[in-house]
Amino acid sequence: MTSWKARVPAALVVPNSLGDSLPLHMTPPPDSLVSPVDSSFLEGASSLARFGLDIGGTLCKVVFFEPIITAEIQAPAPSETPKSRFSRESFEDDNVVAPSVEPDDASNSNGSHENEIWSDGKKDFSMFKSSKPTPKGVNKGGERSKREHSRQLDRKMWNSSHDPVHIPGRGTLYFKCFETWKMEEFLALTKEHSLVKKGRALGATGGGARKFKDHFEQIAGLQLERADELYSLVRGIDFLARHAHQESFEYPAGSFRGGAIQRPLKEISDDEYELQAERRASSSTSSQDRSKSNEDMNGTEALRRVVKGPVLATSDIERLGGPQDLYPYLVVNIGSGVSILRVDAAERFERVGGTSLGGSTFLGLTSALTNCTTFEEAINLAREGDSTQIDMLVGDIYGGDYTEMGLAATTVASSFGKLVQPGRREAAMQTPQHLSKAVLLMVTNNIGSIAMLHARAAGVHQIMFTGSFLHENELAMRLLAVAMEFWSKGNIKAVFLRHEGHAGAMGALLSTLDPLNPIDKLLLDAS
Numbered sequence: 270m271t272s273w274k275a276r277v278p279a280a281l282v283v284p285n286s287l288g289d290s291l292p293l294h295m296t297p298p299p300d301s302l303v304s305p306v307d308s309s310f311l312e313g314a315s316s317l318a319r320f321g322l323d324i325g326g327t328l329c330k331v332v333f334f335e336p337i338i339t340a341e342i343q344a345p346a347p348s349e350t351p352k353s354r355f356s357r358e359s360f361e362d363d364n365v366v367a368p369s370v371e372p373d374d375a376s377n378s379n380g381s382h383e384n385e386i387w388s389d390g391k392k393d394f395s396m397f398k399s400s401k402p403t404p405k406g407v408n409k410g411g412e413r414s415k416r417e418h419s420r421q422l423d424r425k426m427w428n429s430s431h432d433p434v435h436i437p438g439r440g441t442l443y444f445k446c447f448e449t450w451k452m453e454e455f456l457a458l459t460k461e462h463s464l465v466k467k468g469r470a471l472g473a474t475g476g477g478a479r480k481f482k483d484h485f486e487q488i489a490g491l492q493l494e495r496a497d498e499l500y501s502l503v504r505g506i507d508f509l510a511r512h513a514h515q516e517s518f519e520y521p522a523g524s525f526r527g528g529a530i531q532r533p534l535k536e537i538s539d540d541e542y543e544l545q546a547e548r549r550a551s552s553s554t555s556s557q558d559r560s561k562s563n564e565d566m567n568g569t570e571a572l573r574r575v576v577k578g579p580v581l582a583t584s585d586i587e588r589l590g591g592p593q594d595l596y597p598y599l600v601v602n603i604g605s606g607v608s609i610l611r612v613d614a615a616e617r618f619e620r621v622g623g624t625s626l627g628g629s630t631f632l633g634l635t636s637a638l639t640n641c642t643t644f645e646e647a648i649n650l651a652r653e654g655d656s657t658q659i660d661m662l663v664g665d666i667y668g669g670d671y672t673e674m675g676l677a678a679t680t681v682a683s684s685f686g687k688l689v690q691p692g693r694r695e696a697a698m699q700t701p702q703h704l705s706k707a708v709l710l711m712v713t714n715n716i717g718s719i720a721m722l723h724a725r726a727a728g729v730h731q732i733m734f735t736g737s738f739l740h741e742n743e744l745a746m747r748l749l750a751v752a753m754e755f756w757s758k759g760n761i762k763a764v765f766l767r768h769e770g771h772a773g774a775m776g777a778l779l780s781t782l783d784p785l786n787p788i789d790k791l792l793l794d795a796s
């Protein structure tokens with residue numbers, strides 16, 4: 270297997286200029302509820318904080334490391350010369366900006382600010398950590414409640430669902446995100462809050478790290494140190510799986526039985542499957558035989574794909590250990606689109622495929638069909654939906670199971686297939702929940718199907734599903750877990766990440782660290 274470096278074309282590692290396309294012309298989607306980027310996002314961030322950004326097609330993910338400065342690396346008082354590698358000055362030489370918010374009590378018993386500035390727990394980071402949106406001027410009239418509503422959604426997204434990760438003796442990682450179309454606002458805030466001292470590089474990945482490179486430089490005075498997005502993803506998964514407590518998890522095998530999975534109506538053994546495959550290979554190539562062979566293959570495959578409708582399962586999940594438990598594995602990153610990688614070892618991977626039917630397909634189609642405006646709304650609708658009102662099932666076609674081919678009556682035969690029937694479309698438009706659920710099933714099942722084929726082709730037994738599409742998306746995760754378990758007869762399992770969308774930003778943060786810098790070493794030595 271070739272390492273990523275050999276496979277990334279030069280254009281991916283050489284920063285690309287946007288030429289004179291500045292200034293930014295980014296407008297929010299017309300129907301969207303406009304919620305400003307929360308400025309408390311940046312207020313109170315430590316001058317020593319390290320940031321990693323993953324600027325994707327839909328979301329910009331941010332990982333923020335707040336180091337613990339222990340006695341060993343604490344700066345000496347100014348009188349203590351000569352300047353050491355660990356002194357405040359040396360940090361500043363390294364382009365760390367002076368804190369924008371001084372501690373309440375600006376001096377300590379040594380007459381120095383150092384301890385309060387550098388010691389953990391003295392400086393007030395609460396605004397950043399809690400990520401409570403700072404109240405801002407509210408638009409007149411009905412805009413107010415819309416904004417409030419939207420803020421609540423943002424708050425949930427930024428606040429409650431992504432727990433910080435404490436790395437003992439080193440510091441804490443925080444996880445945030447905002448929609449990429451708010452980049453202009455983010456850049457203005459970045460400048461306002463002196464996120465990083467001018468000239469210091471900021472670790473960034475994702476398509477936006479290339480697209481917005483010049484904007485960062487010209488608007489915020491920040492240089493982006495770009496890392497390849499899939500390299501960052503793999504590196505970030507590795508780091509998080511190793512360091513974040515109970516980061517990766519799976520649904521225990523068999524937890525969906527007795528409700529989730531219907532036994533195939535006609536079970537075939539692996540031997541029989543192989544036999545049929547051999548027969549197919551040696552069969553005549555006449556067009557008639559070929560089409561019969563295809564039918565047979567589809568039917569045989571179908572036997573392995575009988576997954577029943579609503580997923581009923583225990584909410585228990587099994588926590589896994591570090592990445593050593595995973596290699597080799599497939600990563601299926603469900604972002605706006607989907608990338609599929611085979612990972613053989615730390616930093617050794619290959620992009621083996623992808624699909625454009627991803628998270629933004631779910632959100633885009635759902636919003637077109639239901640007028641919902643946020644991901645959270647779309648997911649909440651789907652939770653209450655009944656997709657059998659929208660999808661054409663095997664039972665709708667056969668009047669029951671298609672026994673010969675092992676297709677249960679409840680299997681979706683054609684996503685959205687019922688809408689062609691008279692009156693159905695009009696009825697469906699009144700039930701956004703059903704529509705949203707049908708879109709979610711369609712996109713998720715399609716991804717699961719492609720993932721399974723790639724897992725088989727790559728000969729792996731574990732698939733790590735990541736990407737913000739899975740954010741608080743229990744329905745999709747369970748569907749994927751059921752599908753992988755069922756189709757592989759338990760040989761291939763689905764694994765998930767608690768910080769599902771932030772692995773890329775984590776990897777970008779790691780890429781920008783300098784092994785000679787004592788703060789950076791805190792994280793690098795841990796990795």
Ligand SMILES: Nc1ncnc2c1ncn2[C@@H]1O[C@H](COP(=O)(O)OP(=O)(O)OP(=O)(O)O)[C@@H](O)[C@H]1O
Pocket residue numbers: 323324325326327328329426448475476603604605606607627628629630631632643644645736737738739740770
């Ligand atoms: N608050 C949110 N706003 C918009 N989409 C969200 C939100 N939360 C989760 N999502 C889902 O996450 C998807 C984006 O995932 P992610 O951030 O991993 O991808 P991306 O980096 O923006 O895209 P890509 O990697 O393809 O450039 C969206 O398409 C949507 O399905």
Ligand SMILES: CC(C)(CO)[C@@H](O)C(=O)NCCC(=O)O
Pocket residue numbers: 325326476498604605606607608609622623624625
């Ligand atoms: C283009 C990227 C890599 C950007 O993250 C992603 O959206 C993706 O993998 N899309 C699917 C492209 C494909 O069809 O393979």
